[in-house]
Amino acid sequence: MKILGVILVIAGVAALIYGGFTFTTKKKAVDMGPIQIDKTEHHSVPLPPLLGVVAIVGGGALFYFGAKEGK
Secondary structure, three states, rough: OOHHHHHHHHHHHHHHHHOOEEEEEEEEEEEEEOOEEEEEEEEEEEOOOOHHHHHHHHHHHHHHHHHOOOO
């Protein structure tokens, strides 16, 4: 549980710093025999700051209570 807590805290901090993530997709726009045209699209996925705060608090709770169970 402690490892999951640390991962959640790190993910929460990253969500607060970056505010989201982007990714790129490629699609074929035209495919006429030897002529091919690809279209590149950039997508952005915003993450609300509340999600980052919840991840940090939840990860901290898992880390704290996971440490108490091990004793």
